[in-house]
Amino acid sequence: MDQEPPQSSSTPRTSVSLSSSSSITSKKPPPPTTPPLSLLEPANSTKKKSRTRVFRVFRNVFRSFPIITPACRLPSLPGGRLPDSNSRIIAGSRITGTLFGYRKGRVSLSIQENPRTFPTVVLELALQTNVLQKEMNLGMVRIALECEKRDKKEKINLLEEPLWTMYCNGKKNGYGVKREATEEDLNVMEIIKPVSMGAGVLPGKSDVEGPDGEMTYMRAHFERVVKSKDAETLYMLSPDANDGPELSIFFVRI
Numbered sequence: 458m459d460q461e462p463p464q465s466s467s468t469p470r471t472s473v474s475l476s477s478s479s480s481i482t483s484k485k486p487p488p489p490t491t492p493p494l495s496l497l498e499p500a501n502s503t504k505k506k507s508r509t510r511v512f513r514v515f516r517n518v519f520r521s522f523p524i525i526t527p528a529c530r531l532p533s534l535p536g537g538r539l540p541d542s543n544s545r546i547i548a549g550s551r552i553t554g555t556l557f558g559y560r561k562g563r564v565s566l567s568i569q570e571n572p573r574t575f576p577t578v579v580l581e582l583a584l585q586t587n588v589l590q591k592e593m594n595l596g597m598v599r600i601a602l603e604c605e606k607r608d609k610k611e612k613i614n615l616l617e618e619p620l621w622t623m624y625c626n627g628k629k630n631g632y633g634v635k636r637e638a639t640e641e642d643l644n645v646m647e648i649i650k651p652v653s654m655g656a657g658v659l660p661g662k663s664d665v666e667g668p669d670g671e672m673t674y675m676r677a678h679f680e681r682v683v684k685s686k687d688a689e690t691l692y693m694l695s696p697d698a699n700d701g702p703e704l705s706i707f708f709v710r711i
Contacts, residue, residue: 583631
């Protein structure tokens with residue numbers, strides 16, 4: 458008498474297993490998405506959409522250079538080019554300036570028309586963030602940024618210069634580089650958009666590097682004084698009118 462082969466019970470189990478797996482997979486939450494930026498275009502933006510390859514080469518090469526801090530101390534700012542209080546001011550306006558960076562990384566300067574707009578200029582300075590904090594704690598800080606004059610046929614706004622020699626309180630530190638605002642830069646500006654003046658710490662790579670992975674920032678109003686096409690100064694405005702500026706940034710084309 459022929460016997461019917463026993464039916465395999467593995468098929469239903471496989472089917473149930475696949476169905477269960479599919480159900481579990483479908484319940485996984487979607488990956489987090491970055492909220493869209495709400496920063497506005499500056500009203501008088503002169504930002505160019507394209508940059509020459511030479512500027513990009515300068516940026517990439519000098520960003521890889523170490524910060525140079527010679528031991529010698531200069532008696533004053535380079536060439537003695539301190540602004541004369543009696544000199545004529547061609548133009549002046551109030552802007553928002555933000556100094557930010559990782560504690561052991563280079564500090565960057567973002568210049569905005571106001572905290573709600575995209576940066577018009579971002580400069581990566583030849584100074585570590587923790588060093589700048591120490592200098593600020595000691596008193597007034599003067600940063601001088603110098604670049605060479607161009608041929609008369611080459612017309613470029615002073616703050617659009619790609620490469621700067623940087624001095625901090627009379628010391629030559631190395632080279633500052635103008636760069637395009639990165640996604641990280643814009644995210645920082647978006648997070649601190651409600652802050653008009655102040656300083657603080659933002660969460661960064663602290664889970665990997667500890668406190669050194671935190672992003673610190675200092676934001677203030679600056680008075681922008683244009684003395685000529687080759688000289689501008691940013692004076693940090695103190696909330697207390699009786700105190701002078703603690704930070705001054707000089708841009709000079711020589």
